[in-house]
Every structure is written in C-alpha cells, then in structure tokens.
Amino acid sequence: MDRQPERRRELGAFLRSRRERITPDEVGLPRTGRRRTPGLRREELALLAGISATWYTYLEQGRDIRASDQVLAALASVLRLDGHERGHLFRLAGHAPEAKAAAPEPLAAEVAAVPLLLQPHPAYIIDGNYDVLSSNRAADELFPNLTAAAGRPANLARWVFLEPAAREVVVDWESEAHGLLARLRTQAARHPGDPRYTRLIDELQADSAHVRTWWPRYDVQARHSGHKRLRCPRRGTLDFAYTAFHLAEAPEQTLVIYSEVT
Known part of the structure; x- marks a missing residue:
C-alpha cells in the first residue's frame, strides 16, 4: 500500500501547525494591519527560509514534491523546532527511516x-x-x-x-x-x-x-x-x-x- 500521500498530508499539517504558532514579532517582521490567520503567512515563512512561496504552498498542501535536507533545515530553523520536532519533520519528509508497519511483537x-x-x-x-x-x-x-x-x-x-x-x-x-x-x-x-x-x-x-x-x-x-x-x-x-x-x-x-x- 502506497502511504506517501498520507505522509505528505501529515507533513503539510505539521508545517501549518508550526507556522501558526510563530508570531511576526518573534522573527523580526513588522506587523502590517489586520491579520486573518494566526502566526506567519505562508509567503513570510517562505521568504525567511529562502524558498519560493509557491513551492512552500505546494509542500504544505501535500503535493507530490520532495524537500531537500537544506530546505528542511531552513524551515526547522525559522519555525524554531526543537530537536524532537526537527526529527519528526525530517521523518515525515522521507529523510529518516520509517518504522515498518508490521504485526506487533509478541510479548515473551x-x-x-x-x-x-x-x-x-x-x-x-x-x-x-x-x-x-x-x-x-x-x-x-x-x-x-x-x-x-x-x-x-x-x-x-x-x-x-x-x-x-x-x-x-x-x-x-x-x-x-x-x-x-x-x-x-x-x-x-x-x-x-x-x-x-x-x-x-x-x-x-x-x-x-x-x-x-x-x-x-x-x-x-x-x-x-x-x-x-x-x-x-x-x-x-x-x-x-x-x-x-x-x-x-x-x-x-x-x-x-x-x-x-x-
């Protein structure tokens, strides 16, 4: 069973949740008028991470694209992920070994x-x-x-x-x-x-x-x-x-x- 679409959706949901908890003040951006969404806008995060806003939007939408280690590291830095969250991000993006779906080990x-x-x-x-x-x-x-x-x-x-x-x-x-x-x-x-x-x-x-x-x-x-x-x-x-x-x-x-x- 191909689980890539599910994992891409999980990746997008994780990125969105972390983007929404970072305020513009925390990353040195000026507040400009009324904001309709909590946290950073997609284009703001993309700018800070040095990537295309369209490409980042595709990533958050769960499109079939692959992020490099460099891009993931930049996103983790801007989003201020701790070590565990960073590992989770890389794992969802397919850059870490994934535990195999298998029957649970019997308890000896x-x-x-x-x-x-x-x-x-x-x-x-x-x-x-x-x-x-x-x-x-x-x-x-x-x-x-x-x-x-x-x-x-x-x-x-x-x-x-x-x-x-x-x-x-x-x-x-x-x-x-x-x-x-x-x-x-x-x-x-x-x-x-x-x-x-x-x-x-x-x-x-x-x-x-x-x-x-x-x-x-x-x-x-x-x-x-x-x-x-x-x-x-x-x-x-x-x-x-x-x-x-x-x-x-x-x-x-x-x-x-x-x-x-x-």
Whole structure:
C-alpha cells in the first residue's frame, strides 16, 4: 500500500501547525494591519527560509514534491523546532527511516513476568500504541480499571481519556493527558496506516472532546521518564518518579516503573 500521500498530508499539517504558532514579532517582521490567520503567512515563512512561496504552498498542501535536507533545515530553523520536532519533520519528509508497519511483537513469557518481579513498585509493559501487555498488582491498584477492559486490549491512552477514574487518579490530568497525546501522535507518525493506531485515534476523537481539540495542534513528544502526582486510594496524593525502558529485542515495547518520591 502506497502511504506517501498520507505522509505528505501529515507533513503539510505539521508545517501549518508550526507556522501558526510563530508570531511576526518573534522573527523580526513588522506587523502590517489586520491579520486573518494566526502566526506567519505562508509567503513570510517562505521568504525567511529562502524558498519560493509557491513551492512552500505546494509542500504544505501535500503535493507530490520532495524537500531537500537544506530546505528542511531552513524551515526547522525559522519555525524554531526543537530537536524532537526537527526529527519528526525530517521523518515525515522521507529523510529518516520509517518504522515498518508490521504485526506487533509478541510479548515473551519471561518479559511479561518482569512487572510481577518488581512488586510492590507499580510497573507495566506497553506496546507502541499504548496497549498494556503486562502489569503487576501495584499498577492495577494505582490505575483502577486499566486492565479491566472486556473484549479488547487494555490501553493506557484509552484509560487516560475515557476512564472517569483517570481524572481522580492523575492529579495534573490536563498536562499529563496532553503530553501522552503528543507522544501517541509521534508514534502514529512512525506507523502511517497501521490500523492499531488509526482505530485508537478514531475512537479517542469520537469520545473525547479534549482529543478533538488537541489533535489538530499537532504536538509531538518523545517517550521519556519523569514525575507524576497520583492520588492513591488508600494513601492520598503521592509524588512518583517513573522510568521507561525500551526492550532490547522489541523496541516498541516499553517497561515503565513507578517509585514513590519521599
């Protein structure tokens, strides 16, 4: 299946979202009268990047044209992309290896047992699309109903956006949910056309007003470790550090371990 048209559309949407967040003041352009669109105009971005305005318009429209490394670097500079966003831009433009659409790697039995060995620390293993492949009792208690989905795999993104308990457990729900959606967007771009991602994203957009609002912003983010404030059923609000480890033989699978910060 030819996924180039889909990827070109994604590239255009990404460029447009980043163009709209840059103000003329930020790049030293004078404000001239009333502006009908947020951020830079297409011709302004093209001028700053040293390319033809018509050619850039075609790029944003998803036309069948190919941008060179030099052009992409110029656009990334003008748009002030961070390292992760820059890599995402190059990947969408076909200048980086794309993850192959394939059946998910099966979870080996010895790997599935790892979260159990980490009890009492909450731990789970997720796939690239946030399906929960394995978890321990502490994780099931900390994230109620995460693994109770009937007839389909438990999924962390579905839990965060569609499970009412998530807003009780995740203290800073909005910022955490926004970050998770940005990471899901990044993962989906690595697997264009993969039905696991398209089905999940369609479901989230259908059932979550937040996803419908945030998805068009085209935020992207790499998976990382960090801190979360979580409200535990028996102990109240606690601070947790969490660490993510990609499995060596199945890099799409990630082991996430939580430890209480005292």
